[in-house]
Amino acid sequence: MRRRREAWRAAHPTAATVLSVTVTVLAAVLVVGALLLPNTVVGLRPVKFARIPAEAIIGAAVMLALPRRPRIALAAVSGVALGAVTVLNFLDMGFKQYLGRTFNPILDWTLLSDAQSYLNDSLGRTVTLAATIGVVLLVLLLFLLLALSTVRLGNLLARNTGAATRGTLIAGVAWITCSSLGLQISGVPIASDRTASALKIEARNVADTLRDEAEFQKVAKVDAFGDTPGSQLVPDLRGKDMIFTFIESYGRSAIEDPIEAPGVDATLDARTKALAKAGFHAKSGWLTSATYGGSSWLGHSTTMSGLWISNQQRYRTVMASDHMSLTDAFKKTGAFDTVGVMPGVQKGWPEQKWYGLDKVYNAFRLGYKGPKFSWSTMPDQYALQQYQERVHSKKPTAGKSRMSLLILTSSHQPWAPIPKMVGWDQLGDGSVFKGIEAAGNKSADVIADTTKSRQEYGKSVQYSVTALTEWLERYGDDDTVLVFLGDHQPIARVSGNHASRDVPVAIVAKDPKVLDKIADWNWTDGLRPAHDAPVWKMSSFRDRFLTAYGSTPHPKKG
Numbered sequence: 001m002r003r004r005r006e007a008w009r010a011a012h013p014t015a016a017t018v019l020s021v022t023v024t025v026l027a028a029v030l031v032v033g034a035l036l037l038p039n040t041v042v043g044l045r046p047v048k049f050a051r052i053p054a055e056a057i058i059g060a061a062v063m064l065a066l067p068r069r070p071r072i073a074l075a076a077v078s079g080v081a082l083g084a085v086t087v088l089n090f091l092d093m094g095f096k097q098y099l100g101r102t103f104n105p106i107l108d109w110t111l112l113s114d115a116q117s118y119l120n121d122s123l124g125r126t127v128t129l130a131a132t133i134g135v136v137l138l139v140l141l142l143f144l145l146l147a148l149s150t151v152r153l154g155n156l157l158a159r160n161t162g163a164a165t166r167g168t169l170i171a172g173v174a175w176i177t178c179s180s181l182g183l184q185i186s187g188v189p190i191a192s193d194r195t196a197s198a199l200k201i202e203a204r205n206v207a208d209t210l211r212d213e214a215e216f217q218k219v220a221k222v223d224a225f226g227d228t229p230g231s232q233l234v235p236d237l238r239g240k241d242m243i244f245t246f247i248e249s250y251g252r253s254a255i256e257d258p259i260e261a262p263g264v265d266a267t268l269d270a271r272t273k274a275l276a277k278a279g280f281h282a283k284s285g286w287l288t289s290a291t292y293g294g295s296s297w298l299g300h301s302t303t304m305s306g307l308w309i310s311n312q313q314r315y316r317t318v319m320a321s322d323h324m325s326l327t328d329a330f331k332k333t334g335a336f337d338t339v340g341v342m343p344g345v346q347k348g349w350p351e352q353k354w355y356g357l358d359k360v361y362n363a364f365r366l367g368y369k370g371p372k373f374s375w376s377t378m379p380d381q382y383a384l385q386q387y388q389e390r391v392h393s394k395k396p397t398a399g400k401s402r403m404s405l406l407i408l409t410s411s412h413q414p415w416a417p418i419p420k421m422v423g424w425d426q427l428g429d430g431s432v433f434k435g436i437e438a439a440g441n442k443s444a445d446v447i448a449d450t451t452k453s454r455q456e457y458g459k460s461v462q463y464s465v466t467a468l469t470e471w472l473e474r475y476g477d478d479d480t481v482l483v484f485l486g487d488h489q490p491i492a493r494v495s496g497n498h499a500s501r502d503v504p505v506a507i508v509a510k511d512p513k514v515l516d517k518i519a520d521w522n523w524t525d526g527l528r529p530a531h532d533a534p535v536w537k538m539s540s541f542r543d544r545f546l547t548a549y550g551s552t553p554h555p556k557k558g
Contacts, residue, residue: 026149027152031056034086039088039092053194060168064158068158074154075150076151078150079147079149088202097491099292099293104209106205106206221557223555225553226324234330235550236513236517239479241479241480242481243404243406243481243482244406247464249412249486256531260458260494274473284523284526285535287537288535288536290308290309290539293489293490294491298311302539304326304355331403335400339402340404341361341386343377343378344375344376345363355405367386368429374443375412375414376412380408381419385424408464412460416443424470424474481509488501504529
């Protein structure tokens with residue numbers, strides 16, 4: 001093979017030279033590009049790649065000082081390490097676009113399987129499998145190419161020691177000069193240490209994550225109501241039909257974004273009037289969610305625990321603890337049966353114990369025979385009707401009331417296709433939705449279009465709010481108390497790169513005493529919170545709610 005290569009070079013010297021130079025240039029472009037690659041989509045500007053990377057200068061100096069074997073070994077390892085940094089940069093881009101934060105190399109690997117499941121539900125198994133294989137191959141190819149590129153560049157330096165030494169010194173002086181003078185191009189510093197800084201940040205994040213885990217374990221053991229007897233928990237809600245409902249991705253953007261808000265606001269106002277006509281009244285405010293764009297379970301657990309559950313490690317810690325959830329508080333009274341309706345749960349759900357739910361209806365226990373709507377296993381209207389038939393219409397255990405936890409899914413991305421409301425008496429086993437699903441938008445078309453994503457997101461929220469409030473109007477009674485809220489804002493591509501993490505929350509009831517208890521919260525009348533309505537951290541809701549409805553604090557200290 002080597003002889004053939006040498007023979008070809010001898011026979012085609014010009015072509016061999018051109019090919020060699022081209023490969024070397026491509027290797028340099030690949031390495032320098034990887035060193036300068038930003039970790040945000042908005043940062044992908046040409047000017048970011050017109051800088052001088054300090055790491056390349058230092059690397060060249062080290063390569064020049066090493067003998068052949070150590071040089072090749074170090075170059076290969078450096079290429080692989082640069083490949084790892086590049087992969088992390090791309091992961092950061094994706095996480096910022098969807099979850100509004102960077103990738104955590106300690107905690108977030110498990111979320112990649114969730115992303116794969118989401119793609120499978122949205123785009124189909126074949127596309128997902130092809131995409132997964134493609135990504136794996138691209139990552140492996142990136143590692144290989146960067147390793148080969150750094151080795152090639154190292155060998156080039158060794159073959160041209162004099163010129164390489166002078167070039168390295170010139171580049172070093174240029175870097176120091178640009179750094180000292182703060183020289184910039186279009187606001188971007190010419191002297192770059194992007195990769196070194198990224199590694200420092202990652203190291204600090206790892207250390208912070210490990211420290212946070214230890215500190216949070218102590219925090220989770222402290223509970224203002226942890227030792228409160230059941231007889232002193234929510235005494236003012238005894239006898240009530242208590243329902244807590246999360247609406248997927250229902251964020252402030254739905255109410256205030258110029259594209260999404262007109263339809264959503266009109267729906268909220270119309271449903272406020274319809275509920276008032278049926279005797280229900282509402283108050284609403286804002287909560288700042290612990291998550292953004294996804295990981296809904298972090299929002300659910302933050303609301304119910306009174307703790308700031310902002311990552312998967314914190315979530316696991318709380319689920320393994322005896323820290324009381326808001327739903328478990330109702331169970332501890334002994335005066336409520338507790339039930340969950342979780343159409344998004346498609347596997348074992350051990351969290352049921354921590355939530356204090358006597359019974360849970362997952363996606364497979366609701367009898368749905370219709371089509372999936374992308375990720376959502378069934379339309380919210382169907383899930384609510386099944387809740388009515390299987391739970392709400394049944395009498396609780398003698399002498400008890402009922403507390404329910406519902407998690408609705410129709411407003412989950414990619415917001416295509418979106419269900420439509422049908423007659424409540426026509427729902428049957430869900431087959432009525434086959435035509436609606438078939439006539440709806442295709443997920444791939446909406447995912448690829450930001451404006452359309454925003455429009456369809458707004459429509460999905462309108463659908464979920466309408467389904468929930470129509471159910472309340474149709475089946476609620478004098479003792480029904482509904483608390484509903486969003487778990488997080490939609491993805492950054494829909495809500496904007498600088499959107500808040502606020503979500504709407506509302507309490508709806510017929511009994512005026514229920515809303516009188518929260519009069520000092522200064523929430524807005526109706527389902528649509530005012531722009532300047534109070535904003536609380538989501539983690540503060542549990543204790544405020546328990547206090548408002550007569551619970552007596554008995555702190556439990558770790």
